[in-house]
Every structure is written in structure tokens, then in C-alpha cells.
Amino acid sequence: MDARKLLTGGGAAGTAVRWGLLTAAVMALLLYAPTPYAAYEPGLAFYTKPLVRASNPDEPGTGAFMLTTVQLSDANAWKTIRSSWDGNLELVRKRDLFQGGSQADFMEMQTVVMRGSQTDAVEAAYEEAGVAYEIASYALVVSDAGSSSGAFHTGDEIVSFGGLPVTSLRELSLALNREAAAGQTQVSIVRQGRTLELAIRLPAEVIADQPALMVGVRKLTELRRIQPANAEDEVDIQAGEIGGPSAGLMFALQTLDELTDGDLTAGMRVAGTGTINAKGEVGAIGGVSHKVVAADRAGADVFLVPEENEQEAIAKAADIGTAMRVLGIGTLREAKQALEEAGG
Known part of the structure; x- marks a missing residue:
């Protein structure tokens, strides 16, 4: 049969072809048409122990620490529409997110910031554990x-x-x-x-x-390079493709657990997020609601969150109906004390 007749002619065959082409065009538009938005969604939770390598690690406990992530992707037309009812999908304008730069620049910035955050996490843990060290740029x-x-x-x-x-x-x-x-x-x-x-x-x-x-x-x-006075206290963090500063708190807790006796997790599955500086002060982060979902999906018992993000995290936990406890903390020491109390 002539293809032109099939497309323009009447009958069931012609109608089916026209509907098929229309459906294909709509699907292509929804999936591939560009939009000015990027999309944040819940990412994954990663165990921190394989990422923190200590020269003389403490005996592993029965619990575990987990860092949480968000997933960032281009928002196609379908995601843009879906965001109107999907509470786990957040749109942000690319021009605001990338601040005039490119996506490649943004990802490179996250990598650089993560490298600095790792050193801060180790230094904060050394300070809390009383480990002598030297540091130099x-x-x-x-x-x-x-x-x-x-x-x-x-x-x-x-x-x-x-x-x-x-x-x-x-x-x-x-x-x-x-x-x-x-x-x-x-x-x-x-x-x-x-x-x-x-x-x-x-x-x-x-x-x-x-x-x-x-x-x-x-x-x-x-x-900066941090060097402990005792080689047995050396710790190296290998974050892989994880970027940004928000894993600092969880890296610091895992490092502290490796340097000290006992199980800092108190036998619990502890997820969390938060920046940390060398003094052990925990700072606010973005995307906390997505990280609450990631922690819940990973089966966490406790979710540690910066004080500034606590109310948002509590609201999201209530919204998804999780039994996971949300604990707001301001310092590494407070996180340690909160876990001791929660595990008691």
C-alpha cells in the first residue's frame, strides 16, 4: 500500500498510523524537549566505612554510618509537569543553580569543595579524639x-x-x-x-x-594536608564521585569511630547530612527533604541533621510516615552525645 495513502486515507489502518505518529511526537516532546530547569530528587545513601580508610581502625560495631545524597538531573518536560504533584521532585532554574556558569563548572566546584571538606572532617575528628597533628596547605x-x-x-x-x-x-x-x-x-x-x-x-x-x-x-x-603525630592515627577519605561539602559531618563521625574505642553508632543505622569545619561546627545544607527520603529508603534508624534544617527534616519525615528519628545537632560533640542518648 502506498505510504501517503496510509497516512492520509480513511479507515482503521490510517487512523492507527496517525495516532501512532501523534503519540510518538508527544512522547518525544515530553522526554527530549529542553526546559530551563534542573531537577532535584532523593539520591542514595552510602555507607561511610568503605570510604574512610584508617591505618589502625577500631573493631567494627554492629551499626553503621551512612551519608545521604540528592540526585541532580536535567528536567525534561515530563519532569516539569510531574513536579506539580510529586513531592519528591524539586525544580530549580539552571541560571540560579549554576550562577551564570556551566553545569561542568558547577560539578567541578562540587569536587573541589568536597576535597576541602574531607580535610575539615578529619581535623574535626582529630580535635574531638585528642589526636596531635600538623596541617599545611x-x-x-x-x-x-x-x-x-x-x-x-x-x-x-x-x-x-x-x-x-x-x-x-x-x-x-x-x-x-x-x-x-x-x-x-x-x-x-x-x-x-x-x-x-x-x-x-x-x-x-x-x-x-x-x-x-x-x-x-x-x-x-x-x-590542606593533615598529618598526625602518630602514623597509626592516619586517616584517608576516598569519596569517589560524591561532591559538595554536605557529607562532612558523616565523614567526621566515621573517622571519630575509627579513632576511638567502642561503637559510636550504638548499634544503630545512622544516616545524616551537614557541613563541618575544623572546629567541629556543623552547618546547614540544601536538599534536606530529599535526603530524609534517601535515609528512610536505606532503612536508617536515626537521621542527623544540622539544627538549621531540623524543622524541615521533621516535617518531611512526618509527611512520608517514617519511624526514623530526626535529631538536630550543632557540633560534632553534640552528634556524639545525641547518638549515645538515642542508643541508650
Whole structure:
């Protein structure tokens, strides 16, 4: 039969073909048409013990620590429509999420921030456990190049500035003071494994406490190496593809559990989220409702959350009807005490 007749003619066959083509067109539109949105959804919960490698680990307990994640993806037309009734699907404008940069820059920024967060987690655990250590910067990285089309890219490691070796913000500030009068300078960087030389212009006025602004980027991050006085206390965190700072609390708890006697989990499956600094202070995070769902799906008994996110987490836990307990904490020490009480 002639194909044109089949499409335009009457009868059941022609009608079926037209409906088939219409359905295919609608499905293609729903699945592949671009939108200005990205979508956040509940991710997975990962056991932290395989990611935290201690030289002399404590005997494993009966419980476990888990970090929680969110899933980030492009929102097609179908996801955009589905978000109107799916409480586990959150849309955000890409321009707001990426802040003028690309998705690749955003993911690179999350990787850099995670590297710094790991060191903070270990340092916080060392402080809580009373472990003696030394710490020093070994690299200075552009963690957010910003939206401008400048010389630097997110993820660039600054090796030297005006001929001076640079591994810290202090060393960069000293180099800036020396080079600012010239109005421009040469910078050596490592970008994706390749060493490059950049020529950059410098503002006439030196702003001593804002070296990132001086070199034309939004944020710089020092990567630091932490070395315990006793080699038996060495801890190395391998986060793999996990990015961002929000696993800091759970990495710190797992590290502390490896360094101290007993079972810090008190035999419970403990999920959680939260940034942490070297002082052990826990900071707020985004996407907490999605992480509550991820923790519940993983069978967690307890969900640790920063105090600032506690009410949102409690509301989501009630919404999904979980028996999992939500505990808001402000420091690593408070997290330790909360687990002791919950397990008692």
C-alpha cells in the first residue's frame, strides 16, 4: 500500500498510523524537549566505612554510618509537569543553580569543595579524639571562577604567580602585593592535568583581604594536608564521585569511630547530612527533604541533621510516615552525645 495513502486515507489502518505518529511526537516532546530547569530528587545513601580508610581502625560495631545524597538531573518536560504533584521532585532554574556558569563548572566546584571538606572532617575528628597533628596547605584551587569569561576556569590549580610559588592564600596575597603595581602578571596553572601559562591584568588598588577578587574569580580554596603525630592515627577519605561539602559531618563521625574505642553508632543505622569545619561546627545544607527520603529508603534508624534544617527534616519525615528519628545537632560533640542518648 502506498505510504501517503496510509497516512492520509480513511479507515482503521490510517487512523492507527496517525495516532501512532501523534503519540510518538508527544512522547518525544515530553522526554527530549529542553526546559530551563534542573531537577532535584532523593539520591542514595552510602555507607561511610568503605570510604574512610584508617591505618589502625577500631573493631567494627554492629551499626553503621551512612551519608545521604540528592540526585541532580536535567528536567525534561515530563519532569516539569510531574513536579506539580510529586513531592519528591524539586525544580530549580539552571541560571540560579549554576550562577551564570556551566553545569561542568558547577560539578567541578562540587569536587573541589568536597576535597576541602574531607580535610575539615578529619581535623574535626582529630580535635574531638585528642589526636596531635600538623596541617599545611599544598595547593590553591579556583573553586568558583564566577560567571565572567576570565582567564581562570573552575578547578584550576594556581602553581605560581608572578614567578613566585603559590600553595596558599597567604602566599598569593604576598605575590599580589609585589605584582599589583605592574598592572599585569604571568600565572602558571594546572588545568585538567595540563600546565598552562596565563597573562592576567590586576586592579590598581590592592585589596589585601580579597585575593579572589584581585585575580578575577569568585572563590579560591586552599587544599590542606593533615598529618598526625602518630602514623597509626592516619586517616584517608576516598569519596569517589560524591561532591559538595554536605557529607562532612558523616565523614567526621566515621573517622571519630575509627579513632576511638567502642561503637559510636550504638548499634544503630545512622544516616545524616551537614557541613563541618575544623572546629567541629556543623552547618546547614540544601536538599534536606530529599535526603530524609534517601535515609528512610536505606532503612536508617536515626537521621542527623544540622539544627538549621531540623524543622524541615521533621516535617518531611512526618509527611512520608517514617519511624526514623530526626535529631538536630550543632557540633560534632553534640552528634556524639545525641547518638549515645538515642542508643541508650
